[in-house]
Amino acid sequence: MRTMRRRGAVAVLAASVLALTACGGDAEEPTEEPGAGEETTDAGGEEGAAEFAEGSTMAELSEAGSITIGTKFDQPLFGLVGPNGEPEGFDVEIGKIIAGELGIEEDGITWVETISQNRESFIETDQVDLVIATYTINDDRKERIDFAGPYYEAGQSILTLADNEDIQGPDDLAGKKVCTVSGSTPEANLLENFPEAEVVPFQAYSDCLTPLRNGQVDAVSTDNVILAGFAAESDDLEVRGEPFTEEPYGIGLAKGDDEFRDWVNDVLEEIFEDGRWTDAWESTAGTVLPTPEPPAVDRY
Incomplete structure (x- = not known):
């Protein structure tokens, strides 16, 4: 987990834009790179990787090359510690996808067991960067933390x-x-x-x-x-019987980190569209349950 958490986006303005002069003395128009006016960090340092605003949570995690994710360790299909000692399941696959979008390899993920009673406190005390743990979005929890998603609707x-x-x-x-x-x-x-x-x-x-x-x-x-x-x-x-409530599962993160929440929501919507969400489901929970339609993200 990164050593310092900053809540929200921190955009750093460039001090100046250099004017380029042609060798023949003719002035050229100033040029700007994509994202000019804001310092950025390449995710994973790879060519073509996503760029993040300097000081944002995404940039800090990407630079560190590591992320700490809370999940369940005893929930078959969603988060269950397997024979190799690592958790596996749908929640775990969603966590791996998000880490990958930050340029973080699977061996850069630290999995921490989070149970129902400690999920909010683990986020509030920076023990985890995200919680993906069959975590129902509700108003009481939103008083203490923020949610991206939902990424699944249970009952x-x-x-x-x-x-x-x-x-x-x-x-x-x-x-x-x-x-x-x-x-x-x-x-x-x-x-x-x-x-x-x-x-x-x-x-x-x-x-x-x-x-x-x-x-x-x-x-x-x-x-x-x-x-x-x-x-x-x-x-x-x-x-x-049939489910008798609606339980939208969300990804818990630090309250007030709106840029990080928006970015995670962007990732979720992307994987809903490109098939990675379906692949993650069918390789885990989908071995037992039918494949549902992904829910609509709530950008509250």
Whole structure:
């Protein structure tokens, strides 16, 4: 991670424009390079690479050749630590694409585990440059951090044991013990909209699986894509019913860094169009789930 974070863009004006004089004494028109009037940094130092305003977050990361990204380590399909010790999944692939657009190689990415309870604090204290971690955009979180995106639209659903057909939707949760994650959007939704359910909070969604199997809880509730990942790995688990909320996943970054947010949004829109987003999906979550249309970026 870069050693100094600057919030927002810092455009450096050139002191002067040199007038060129022809060898024969005839004055030539002043010439300007693309982006004149602003000092720039080449991403990765490669010919034809993107140029970033000096002092911007993009320039600092590109110059450092490294970036720190927070993601989940226990979410199949989106962010799960694989046999090689590195996280893999759709969120991870999106992070790699963004790093690549900065000229940062994959070995220049430091992955940090972020759970639902620490994502905002990790951004606020500069422990990460970005968080890409099944991170629902909502107004409460936007009071502390900013979001680029969304880059995917999920929805809250329910996971039960495959032989438990009593629960088919949220209306069946009354009087049931439902495991979810403390501090998460699904927990808040259950508490507000399904008060007759007994919410049992844990630190991570994967922590809910053993209590589900041993009968301590009746169901697990979070985003459908997370639950689908668990069900895909275990024949004894099944996702029930249709999603009953809308959960736009965004990329968390420092509040007030508007230029960085706009740039990440530009990257997202580019990969929606050129097929890289679809490729990332189909190589990860798309092995289990159908390929959706990418969402519209919200440039709030």
